[in-house]
Amino acid sequence: MTQKKVDDDELVALFPGEPITHDNAEHYRGRLRRELLVNRCDNCGSWHQPPKPICPECWSTSITPTPVDGAGAIFMAIFLHQGPLADGVDYSTPYPVVTVDLTSQPGIRFTSTVVGSPNEDITIGAPVVLDWITRGAVPFPVFRLATKDQAL
Numbered sequence: 001m002t003q004k005k006v007d008d009d010e011l012v013a014l015f016p017g018e019p020i021t022h023d024n025a026e027h028y029r030g031r032l033r034r035e036l037l038v039n040r041c042d043n044c045g046s047w048h049q050p051p052k053p054i055c056p057e058c059w060s061t062s063i064t065p066t067p068v069d070g071a072g073a074i075f076m077a078i079f080l081h082q083g084p085l086a087d088g089v090d091y092s093t094p095y096p097v098v099t100v101d102l103t104s105q106p107g108i109r110f111t112s113t114v115v116g117s118p119n120e121d122i123t124i125g126a127p128v129v130l131d132w133i134t135r136g137a138v139p140f141p142v143f144r145l146a147t148k149d150q151a152l
């Protein structure tokens with residue numbers, strides 16, 4: 001992507017069907033740069049997700065969408081046999097959906113899929129790293145099971 005800031009109309013056009021709001025627009029702009037963003041309070045330093053305009057801890061309105069590495073451990077996994085049609089989604093396998101506890105942001109979880117591994121290897125507690133695929137025409141954050149070196 002270019003350095004030019006994507007305006008709101010362009011952003012909505014790039015993510016058709018996504019619920020883009022004033023509160024999460026920067027997070028979608030981050031996805032275009034392959035950056036996973038989580039809101040962090042400038043006043044007390046707490047992280048919160050999903051993005052809100054006010055810190056739930058101290059009520060500060062000074063919030064910064066901040067890049068995170070996305071590494072963590074699988075907290076919950078479900079396997080969908082049916083669902084809405086989506087680019088690159090195959091329910092016949094079935095399609096894994098995981099919620100991951102982010103290691104560097106305690107208490108923050110992020111939900112996506114796991115790529116590159118058979119479903120039987122996707123287990124609770126398994127360490128994962130963030131990766132990016134292209135879905136539609138835009139980057140989409142996904143997880144991969146961590147290798148032994150990454151999990152240390």
Ligand SMILES: [Zn+2]
Nearest residue numbers: 041044055058
């Ligand atoms: Zn705060």
